[in-house]
Structure formats: C-alpha cells, structure tokens
Amino acid sequence: MDYFKSPNRWERGKWIATVAAIGTAVIWWTFGTLLGKPKSEFYAPGKLTSVHQTWENQCSACHAGLHAIRDDSLGSRWEGGTLDADDKCQTCHRGPPHFAKQSAAESPGCSSCHQDHRGVQASLLKMDDAACTRCHHPLHRPAERNAETTKPAITRFDATHHPEFQSTSQAPGRLKFSHSIHMLAGFMQNPGKEWEKKPWTYARIDDRGQRTRYMAAAGQKDENALVQLQCSSCHQLDGSDFGTSRMTGTPAAILPPQQSGSHMLPITFENQCQACHALDRPNLPAAIQHRQTPAEIRLALYRGAAHDYLHNSPDLLEQVMAPMPLPNHRPPISRTVSTALDERVAAAEISLSQDVCGKCHYFQPTQRPGLWPVVPPQLPQVWFQHAKFDHRAHRAVDCRQCHEGAYSDPSRAFDDRKSSYMPKMATCLQCHAPPSGKEDKPSGGARFDCAECHRYHNGENRMAGVGAQIESPAHKLNVGEFQRGGPQD
Template sequence: MRRSSRELSSRVSIHVHRQPNRQRRLAWWLALSVGVGSLLWLSGQYLQRQHRLYQAGDVAMTHRMFENECWRCHTTWAPLERLLSFRDAFPSTTNEQCETCHKVAEHQPEQKLAHGGIPCAACHKEHKGAETLARPHDRFCVSCHADLKEHGGQHAFANNITRFDVPGGHPEFLLTQLLKGEAPPTQGAEIREEHAVAKFQRSGEDDEPRWQDRGRIRFNHAKHLYARYDHQKLVDGLTDENRQPVDLSDKCESCHQPDADHRYFQPIQFEAHCCKCHPLLFDPVRYPRQSVPHELPEIIRGFLTETYTLRELQGATQTAANPTQQFCPSFPQQLPAAPDTGTDDEVDQPRRPLPGHRDQQKLTQAQAQKVLTNVVDAEKIARDHQHRLFDYEATGGCRYCHEVEVVEPQSKTSLSDWKIVPTQIPARWLPHSEFHHEPHRLLDCGVCHVGVAVSENTGDVLIPSRAVCVACHSSQPKQWASAWKEWFRSKQEWVQEREAVLAKKRQKSNSNPVASKQTQSFGDLITRADRGTRTDCIECHSYHNPTKDKWNGPFVPEIK
C-alpha cells in the first residue's frame, strides 16, 4: 500500500513549534531556579555576614600577620582581572609589593627578558594554605632547564635537566667528574671560583698531579680515627690526657661541630680542637708547659722576645699562672705525673730574688744577645720541634701541620723571617647546592664520606658523589642500588689499597673497618627500599642564588 505525501505529512502537526517542549522547559526552569536559588543563597549568606565564601584560600603562615589588610599585597584590580580573564599565569600582586619585604638575589643575570620578568607570584603560590610558599614545584625550574639552550641560557653543567632521580636527568657533580678524570664540561674555560675547592696538583715530589683538596695543611684522618681492639678491649689508638688509648673512630663530632643551623660545620679552630694534644711548646727545658699563641710569626716572635726579656730582667720563670691554658683553654688542668725516669727534670727552679739595685731595667749587650739567641732557638722549636710532654701526646710545632715559607725579614730583630702558607681550607664544598646535615644525622659519617678512616692525605676528597644522594633521594631507590654499588666498589678499591698501606705502617692488621661495615649495611638497606625521599630541585638548589664568594673567598685556580 502506497502512502501519499499528504497522508505522510498529515502525521506531523504543522503547529509543532507552538506545542511546548517539556524537556527544554524543564531544563530552562531548572536553570532559572538554580540561578535564582544561588543568588538567594548568596544574598542570604551575605545578609548573615558569612564572608568566607568570597575569599581565596588561607594565606601562608608567614603572611597571616597582614590579617584583613589585603591591600598589603593586592594594590590593583589584578585579582578581578585574573578572575575574569581566567588566566592563571596572570599575577594578582606585583613584584614591587613582594620586594617591599623580600630583597632577593637574581637567579641568573643572563635570563631572557621574558623569563627575567617572571613575577614572584608565578612560582610562589599564595592562598594555598599550609603549602610552603618557598617550595615551588619542579615544573617551574624544568620549564627552562629541560632545554636551557632554547631559553638562551649558557650551560655550565648540562643543557637538559629534567629530574634528579632519572638517568640522564641530572649531571654528576662536577667535583666527582674532576676526580674521576672525566673531562669537565668547562674544559678549556677557566674553572669558576666556586668550584676551585679542588686543585690539580701533586701531593709529593714524585706523585702524579691529580685533582685534590686545595687545603694547604697536613691532616691525617686515619691517624686520628685509628683504634685497635683485642677481644673487644681497646688496646691501641690515640692517647688521651690520662695516657689511655681512646677510640675516636666514631666521634667525628669531637672536631666537626655543627654550626648554629646544624646545616654545616663550624670551622676547625686550633684552640678548640688541636692544642689539647698539640700545644705549641717552645722551650721544653725552661718552660716545659708554656706554649706560644697560635698566631702570626711576628706575634710569636714578639711573645718570645717579651718572655725571654722579662726572664733576664726579673727572673720570671713563667708567664702565666697556668701557662699552657693561657693560649689553650682546652688543655687539661691536671696532667698525670711524669713517669719517674730520673732524667726528665726541669733544669731551672723558680728563681729566688736577691734584693739589691733595681735600676737596671735595660738589658746589657750580653743579655740582649742571650735573649736574641733564646728567641731564635725557641722560635725554631715552635716552628719545627716535635716532642712529647710528660709522655703525653704533644707533638707540636707549626711545621707539623702548616707549610712554612722562608721570607726576607723586614728587620733583623722585630719581624720574623718565616710565614705560614694560608691554609685555604674550603668552608663549603659543592657550592651550587645547599645541604642540611641535621636530617642526615641518623647515618654514620662514613656512610657518605667513605674512606675517611683510611685517608692520610689532606688532598683526599671525601665528598660523596650523586650516586650516594640518589640512593635515597629517588622515587625508586631499588633502581639506583646498582649505581650506588658501582660507586661503592670503586671507593672500596681505594679504601682497601689504603688499608693495606696503613696495615704495613702499623705492623698490625687494621681492624677498624667500622665505617665500611656501616656503609655496606646501608647498601643492603637501599636494595630493599620501595620508596625514597624527596627529589625536588628545591631540596638542594635555591633559585635566588646568593653570591658564592662568601664561602671560599675569591680564588684564581691554577691548572697545570
């Protein structure tokens, strides 16, 4: 049966548009009611003075002192503009407002203008409640450092840095590269002064030049950390003031004391850390317990001249009530009595005065000559001498630790003819990063500074490599266990080599691999760890980079 078009068209009402669409109407009414309802609710909230609704999130703790004074930061209509334009990157406060309080260093003077003008608020997100303002997300850093070249940066280390715990995502520390003998990226260019904590030099006359600690001082970690046990009884080690062996192998803190922030360590001070065992004695016969001050050669000469002149004029046998403590507060008040060898007697007794003429306060020519001879002799001892004080460890003398240079004296009697080479001990290693020792306090020092117990040379660099950091600072520590083990093996070879040398020297087996054992157990631990700790850029690096000269001072590296 065929249907005609009329029949077909008659099925649809030509008044369809006049008939109401229930669905649409429902939607429309719904929308209207929600809108009106919302407005009514908002109005109701407003009328009930509930203002929280209109506000952004909580401000960071540090800014809460502003209370309701929003204008402290928001001086323009920028928040509204930002709201209306739906542009998240648009800052709702200006840099000038931040800089009212926060004077910060530039990140990188060569940043392109577009990046150089990055508003503070772009990285430091406010109104995020407890989230730390000072911990911007990695994406802000990586936005440039993922491809530095494209962003016009001049790379010093690597062009592409994406993530710390990803292979190829972060370069090895330059220091480690130098020590490994790998060509540093800056080869040919001058090494920047902040990296000059290590120098390419010889240790001794016959050694090959290598990268090593630039410090110009003799210090033997192995000697100070040595301890030998026999059936769990300490039989050999350093000697304390009671002439008993003492084990300092796990007491790094006896010298390396944390600074006020517990971030790094205070510089080593002779008076606090060294003089107790190494007093600078100068005259074991006349002044067996008197030391010279730990000062410049000119001051030492002045002290000696005064001491011997007073001795000639007044017969003064000592210069202070407690001579050694005068310049060394840590020196023990009471030393044990010397073993009676019958020969270790002082030659001079305290002088007994003879009354008589006192008007000759000038030295005679013979006395002056004697003073000068005494001063020169004592100075030589203070510079070179090594001896034991009452059988107590007391190896002293400037030359024992310092490099001493002979110079032309300016005057025969007043100025000394030698000087101490500046120690140049680096105050900070890895100066492009910030490290915090305090959170790492549960680890033994030797876990990261492997080999410290066998290091005899100041030139040995004991700073850990990236492999040590990434063993924990990784989302998947297991992945890094092999890298850590490889690093540790390379260190172990050096450690074993050194141990063999030391054992030969000590004529005994070195039974103090405490640090190595702990490091080993640390290795076992990380191979089983499923989760690591934070890897943010901000963990180690700061965007607003302060001047680095302040740590190690200006330094012109010498590459020979």
C-alpha cells in the same frame, strides 16, 4: 485552536526549574561571598599556605585589583610584568635578585616561582624544576666546564643531566691533617716512628677540663685509656653538645648559643685542637697564642727570653750601661745579651716551625730566616657553595655512609690534602631520585627537584652582600598594617 499559546506542563516546569536554578545560584553566591564565607575559599583554587594564613580573607593584601599577579597571565603581558603585585609581595619580602648584575628584564615575577593558594601545607619554596631549567638549560656552556663535569644540559638531578659537585671536588684547603690518624685509638698509625712512640692517653691531655670533656664524650673513666675520637668529638651541630661547659676558658665567642643545625660548627684550634696540641711548650721562652703573626710571636719570644735572662742572671741589671751607641755600632755588653737572646729565639722559632706550627701549617718562605708566615688553611666552612645541605635532616644516617674516606684506613694517605672526604653526587642519588627498587631493597624516593638543594635569591647567602642591602623592607610596618598586608593608602 489556541492551545499552543498556553504552555504545557513541561514548558512550565522548564521555566520554574530555570528560575529555581538561577535563584539558587544567586543565593549561593550571595551567601558565599557576603555572609561570612571566606572569599579565598570561594574564589581561589585553594587555601593560602600556613605562613600567609593571616591574609586568608584579605585578597587586597597580595592582589592589586585588576592588575595581574601571575607572570604567565595575559595581563602581565599587557602591563609588562607583575610589578604591582610584586610590590605587594615586597611589602614584607624584598627578595634579593638571583645575581648581582641581574637586570629587571631578566627577573621573573614573584609568582612565577612562588605560587600560593595550593593549600595550608603547601610550600612556597617547592616549585617545578622548569622554573629553573627554563634559564639554566640554555645557560650551559661546556667550554667553561672541565671534561668530567660536562653534561649536555642541566634539566634534572641525575647522573646524566646534572654535573658532578664541583665545590666538594676541589682540594680541601692548605692544612696538614689526617682524619685517618685522628680516628685511630691513641693516634698510633705507625708505632715505629719516633713521634708516635708514645700513644695518646687521656692522661696526656694537660688541661683538666679538656680531659674531662673527651673522656665524657667517649664514655671513658680510665685516664690511662687510649684517646678514641668520634666524629662528634670535633663535628657538632650545636655548641652546647661539645661538653665544654665545665671547661675553663670556654671559647663562647666561637660557639654561638643557638644554631640552625644545618651546618657543622666551624673547626677552631681552641675548641678542637688545643687539648692535644697545646702551644705552651716547656722549651719555649714564652707561651704563644694561635693566630699570632711571626712578628708577634718573635716579640713574645724575645720578651720571654729577656725575662728569663734577667730572672736567671740578675747581675746583668747591675752592669753599667754603655753610652748611646753610634750608628752601626752596638755596645759590647748589649751585643752579648742580644746574641744570646737571638740564639734563644732562633732555637724557639725552629722548634715552633718543626713541632708546633709546622705540624699542621704550611709556611710562605721569605728572605728572612726564622719563623715564616703561615699559609692560610682556606678550609671551607660550608663545602657546598651553590647548594644547601642540612645535616640535621640527615642525622639518622651514619657519618660513614657519606664520609667513608674520613675513617681510619691504613692504606690511605695521611694527608687530607690529597683527597676530599666530601661525598660525590652518586651518594646523594641513592636517596634523592625517583622511587625504585623492591620492598627489601628500596631506592630513591626523597625529593630531587632543583629547589631541594638550590636557592634562587642570592644563592645560599641571601642575607649577605646584595641580599643584605635589599632583604629588609623599605618601610617597617606596625602590627595593624602588617595584618592588613601593608600601610593604609
């Protein structure tokens, strides 16, 4: 009657299977962790992103043992943050704060936005909008916004939850410039006007190098053909695309040899304007340089005029010099030459004001007659001050799709100051929105999350200001230390 003391085959099987299961688990774990299998693959939810692949098996490069790395973890609550793990991140990346006066309490941990272990192809810069809107949602202050841009909250990129672009809606600087005229063949908008009687042909471009450049850009071989500018004639992503290599005096300093390609190169007088708007006019006593002050110009004009006088009237050099003039008294001979020089310089200044400088620039009136100081154009080189835009990523799209206003339109005002040719939010929303539409008319589909356009660390100028002070690591590593994830303890 002691049959119950000996296990039946099911009971035996249960024991055997239990031992086998535990043994299998132990062997799997042992082989998985000790015998060469990457630890991250075994423990972590995914592989590190490609830029961190060097530390795929160096957990301690980023993880401070027993200290929290996720700022939403219970451990970070206990420790008051993820300071130890953030220190590890900042061994290589000393990201500047969001804004200069940001306190430590306001600064989230690195991992609150940059989450790794999501696969080799994952981007550390792509994060959920909630990382931004958890602060920006309540930060919205309608009183600080104008009526047009006031939105109930910034929670996502669409017409109702994001304000209109403010950077691009402002007046485009202080410069007399008409895209409409410059996009016309020969720049002839109103042929009846005196200054437009003679259309611009390539032959009118005096500088041979500049003439060759613009003819090549337009694919034109006839010098008597009307000049026809394209967007790319003035706006290029890389300096080498201007075709200025054969020009004499190529302004290399203003065309850096390598560009990121995200922004158009800045417009400079020497590169984009000088070909047609040359400053060495024959009626001026001297050639002047762009960016010279009125005083410098005046001095140059005096020198030129004096040189002309002496050159044309060498007998002046033979006249006896008067004694040193008394205060408030000039010798007669000097007064005569001076008056002549003054008249010549004054005429030149008027010519400059009306036909040269004043053609594009506004002046700041002063008490002194003559050439007044120029109002700084203040054209933004980067229009989006709080967001990024990559022209290179949009190079397949015709410029007209976003900058329609820049194209020739007879009904449009000549002066660009009256309107910005920058696109509005609706232009972006055509693609940067959730996918919708039908097969024959697709709509949306491109990314529209906050991080697609906005950067956190010191905005778009991470290497400037506070970014420049903090970006570089405090301690530079050698290659061995770098591969280990930091200096040896």
